[in-house]
Amino acid sequence: MPKTLEGQITMEKTPSYFVTREAPARISAMSRDTKLIVVVRDPVTRAISDYTQTLSKKPDIPSFESLTFKNRTTGLIDTSWSAIQIGIYAKHLDNWLQYFPMDQILFVSGERLISDPAGELGRVQDFLGLKRIITDKHFYFNQTKGFPCLKKAEGSSKPHCLGKTKGRTHPNIDPEVVQRLRDFYRPFNMKFYQMTGRFFGWDD
Numbered sequence: 001m002p003k004t005l006e007g008q009i010t011m012e013k014t015p016s017y018f019v020t021r022e023a024p025a026r027i028s029a030m031s032r033d034t035k036l037i038v039v040v041r042d043p044v045t046r047a048i049s050d051y052t053q054t055l056s057k058k059p060d061i062p063s064f065e066s067l068t069f070k071n072r073t074t075g076l077i078d079t080s081w082s083a084i085q086i087g088i089y090a091k092h093l094d095n096w097l098q099y100f101p102m103d104q105i106l107f108v109s110g111e112r113l114i115s116d117p118a119g120e121l122g123r124v125q126d127f128l129g130l131k132r133i134i135t136d137k138h139f140y141f142n143q144t145k146g147f148p149c150l151k152k153a154e155g156s157s158k159p160h161c162l163g164k165t166k167g168r169t170h171p172n173i174d175p176e177v178v179q180r181l182r183d184f185y186r187p188f189n190m191k192f193y194q195m196t197g198r199f200f201g202w203d204d
């Protein structure tokens, strides 16, 4: 990491750190004051999104339904499949809390980032001790993309949406499998809400 001067914030983005066992110890050894930001979304949608991303690169992989189960008849879920494993947020957070206090970790709601990007980014700016510079007036909803986009990209006067790899259409998944996954994640989600003090509203 480069040296951070007075008045600067150095940022680094590696989504896999949240689920990497050694990451908290190593980051803490570098700087115990590091602030951590994690974007989380409904783990079921996250798993389907993860699968959609892999499918776009490897169209021959087995179906989502078959990868979900160790044994479909017994309904035993394959928790070693990374698409499933990553969504057990409470477990990953436990690992981080061995090294960082909760007030140094901000969980951003992936759902709110879409429905209220300025509100969610307001929380990020507060967490980082920044003035709330980014507000509602920076966003518009792009009907074609189906997502909020920036009215002006950095250093440009043109609007900017995220690229084609963000906001892909997900395949239809057997509703019974989705329900089984909802049941699987519910206790982990409840624990995660308790740990973070925020209700993310993923459970029916």
Ligand SMILES: Nc1ncnc2c1ncn2[C@@H]1O[C@H](COP(=O)(O)OS(=O)(=O)O)[C@@H](OP(=O)(O)O)[C@H]1O
Pocket: 015, 048, 049, 050, 052, 110, 113, 114, 147, 148, 149, 161, 162, 165, 166, 167, 168
């Ligand atoms: N404004 C805006 N525009 C487009 N997409 C948005 C936006 N805000 C959040 N999202 C959601 O971001 C999801 C992709 O982010 P990822 O975390 O998968 O990206 S990364 O590949 O890990 O960097 C992507 O997931 P999918 O819908 O499954 O593609 C989006 O739902």
